[in-house]
Amino acid sequence: MQEHILSILIFFPALAAMLGFIVHKDSARAYGITVAAVEFFLSLWLWYLYDPMTSGMQFMESAPLVAAFGINYIVGIDGISLFIIILATFFTMIGIASLTETRRVKDLIVTLLFLEMTMVGVFAALDAVVFYVFWELSLIPMLYIIGAWGGPLRIYASVKFFLYTFTGSLVMLVGMLFMAYFYHQATGQWSFSLLEWYRLILPLNFQLWLFAAFFVGFAIKVPMFPFHTWLPYAHGQAPTIGSVILAAILLKMGTYAFVRFSLPLFPDASVFFMFPIATLAIIMIVYTAMVAYAQEDVKQVVAYSSVSHMGVIVLGTFALNVEGISGSIFLMIAHGVVSGALFLLVGVIYDRRHTKLMSEFGGLASVMPRYATLFGIMMMASVGLPLTINFVGEFLSLLGFYKQSHGFALVAGTAIIVGAIYMLTAYKKMFFGTVTKEENKHLKDVNKTELLALVPLAVITIWLGVYPKPILEPISNSVESIVQLMHDKAQTPEAQKRIPNLGNPEVKNLQQEAH
């Protein structure tokens, strides 16, 4: 069973989703929680089986799909994808467990389980076509969640979300086809296998074009400035569960893909585009933080704060050294936990008051002290206080980029200032002051179902902030092999200079492993 654990992880939720149609609607919730819990424990088991000292791919499976064109079903994970998969299964589980939606619960749970398959699939796929299929499939459940359970503008928001990301993916698909074509030209055989692509050293001008094509797909997903405007609409209209999954997992697909595709496939282009991308990342950090500050709706504050934090992740990724990339991957996990928790927290108050306008609140700290405490912990994590999960990732990302450019890192570092400004202001508006609205005077504090989701998240936030090693070590080991691969492939002097040579003989080279 161990050798097929990844396939089980991918297809078990999908199978369960199909069986879910025949489950009675009253027991749908229990069914969903059970399936998601089994899936989550399977992913924990995967972690248990995972060897943290090996930097390469583990649990690889391969089966031919279209042999003539080199399209194979290849899955495998390393330290980078492992924890994002666990994050996905975890959030699906607590998302279903804390579901407060009452309309068509069964459909929603089936949709979520289907979505879970696509998420695990994306992060486990090592074949470009398989990756692409899961990547695109993930749009459909989310489209459905926003379109069917969303707010008044849900159709506009969901269509915008779908078309925008779909357009980006199409450009990415063209890039993939060209990549396969170049591979065919170079080796005489077709292949979409990522590990085989890693061995291909492309001339710089090819790299630049392909990098750009992949970039469009990834950047819209992240979303990077100026492609980010679909996100506020999607969050604004999506139900809580949709926002949680979107922010915690789906956005990470973009940044994950940068690490998995862009960096090792196109090291020279990555260096070439480092500063333009860093500029975009800094605009994301500062500009969206300002936009977040101007918001009147607390969910939009969290939505824009997501974009701002994703800017730090992108910056860390393009630091192109072990510190920066490890930090950015850790921050993906951290941001998943924290932004997911913040969206859940916004959901808590929305369920009670059916509004998200901050001007409707004020003084909630005295009415809902436990809610205020949990929100406070997550807010402090969001502003990157040391000993919370975010700090580790943010610090390493900025530290990494400081090596590449002092000025850029300094400007990007303003993230810790502007982040504090919008978050503290929002917190003050919601929780401090006196209770002015009659409706707020007798709000109920967080209940047990909500605590079920929020307390574990708070525990993780602090636990991994104090002791990040269990996650950071495998991540760092896998990142080392990517950085070494990039250095070995680098052709331009600029790239050879900027990508460090780790020269560590223990680092297994992915190139050799692909054989």
Added chain:
Amino acid sequence: MEIYLYIALFAPLAGSLFSALFGASPKTSVTGMVASGLLFVSFMSSVVLLNYVMAGHTVHVEMMTWIAAGDFYVPFGFVVDQVSVVMMMVVSVVSTIVHIYSIGYMDHDKGFNRFFSYLSAFVFSMMILVMSDNFLGLFIGWEGVGLCSWLLIGFWYHKESATWAANEAFIMNRIADLAMLVGIFMIYWNIGSLQYDVVFAEISNLSIPIVTWIGIFLFVGAMGKSAQFPLHTWLADAMEGPTPVSALIHAATMVTAGVYLVVRANPIYGLIPEVGVAIASLGAFVAMFAATMALVNRDMKRIVAYSTLSQLGYMFVAAGLGAYWVALFHLMAHAFFKALLFLGAGNVMHAMHDELDPFKMGGLKKSMKVTWILMTLASVALAGIYPLAGFFSKDLILEVAFVEQHYVLYTVLLLTAGLTAFYSFRLVALIFHGNERHLKYGIHPHEAYTFMLYAMAPLAVLAVIAGMVFKTPYYEMVTQLLPAIEYHVHNHTTFWIMTIGTQLFVIAAIAFAYKKYAKAVRVDVKVESGFFYQLLYNQYYIPKIYDEVFTKPYRELSKVAWKQIDLKIVDATVDGIANVIYRTGEKTHTMQNGNLSSMLRWMVVGLVVLLVLAIAFTVGYNAVTMRAM
């Protein structure tokens, strides 16, 4: 010894967590008792460690790994050496006293349990700050105390002014923290470690410009926590918090963290004396700048806060001039008498039903005799009268400036000493002497609980003896780690003229303050409407300027960024492109009208276009490849 280190460090955390368990429930005295008891335990462990260190040992432990990625490695490591043990003593003594005092002070507050949870958490953070053996560990404490400061300034969160001040303090500190982070980045990429021992051993191998930048960035970090100009405005506003908080955080401990950083990083600053002089100059400027604002202020707590700011300036003068042990000594002495002053102010506030304007008080020495004595004692110590603590620590800084031949700094500090004496005794005179002006507001003051006064007593003792008794053993201990430079004015005549002159000057300032304020208070309209009075009264208009130059434009700019740029430009462009495509589809769908002949015609058009394109591309491609060959 390690066990004592861990007890000293984690006892406050245990107290905080214990109180947090009861955070949302109504007052339970046990939280205050347990938290105070655990702090006393922490204090006793610190005493044990002090003895150990005084015997010439140090304790260094590495608890566990914190962050490790690639070559980057930072553990949770703690060190108790000559410098950190001094800080530990200061922190544990003052915090234990403040905790016990708070049991009385917060007696009627419904957030009693929450208060102790925050206060003990603060002590824990402060302990991490001073005990860490690396820069990132220090940064944990640095941000931790910032968080607790935010929680405690905004403790009465229903007050708009309190929460505003809390946010201001946090954000302003964050600005400085960025510089500190950059300093840490520089250290890491140049040395490859953040451990103090490695960094200090290697720092002299770096080029001077790099060391200079490291020194500058770390100092900017220190400026935030220690509220140095131009990041000073938050400290006065932080007085919105409960008074014990002001005593512990905003007088004795947290605000001195910046001084501690400079003292701790003395091997860095020792290499760059120019930066040191800049630090000293800024310190002297702040000393006077803050003292002038204290002269006219009408808020008891703000006066003491400006006084703190001014004394921090003194400490930075000493640290900047390389007299690290002097800076640390003044830090310690100041912690004792300033905490005492604040706690006394707390008693007055309680008696006065939270009235802060000393002009509405007077003659309180009748009803609050002990508080009067304690506050006078603290003020004498602050003014630097022999033989109290301030004389030994503050006048020493004057001597340092003189011996190092920075006569401008010396003059500024001397004048400031006069101002300090004046505003301190202006406050004492207004509160405790003269007519009982509060009677017309219907306030009948009463002395604080006896146990609160007993709690304050150790501080009074320390304020009296800290200079006389501690100076020699302190010097012998810390100079094992810090540069041992004795500052003596060699010429005896000069020494006596300076010492006695300073004393007389200070006494004259005190006498003047008593004369002006101890009897009847006459409001001199002409002076008060004058430019200088207004300038000082409005804190040089700096808060206003910050509001106009930073806060409001940022708010406006944010609105523009959202409403104009994000919605009207970025998003509208995306929708525009989508609309163009959509309309093209709408308009061209008539082509597919099902009429065979028209569709055939379109097909021919398409074919021709494709052919032309194909030819053009082939020709173009060949031309390019030919040239390439």
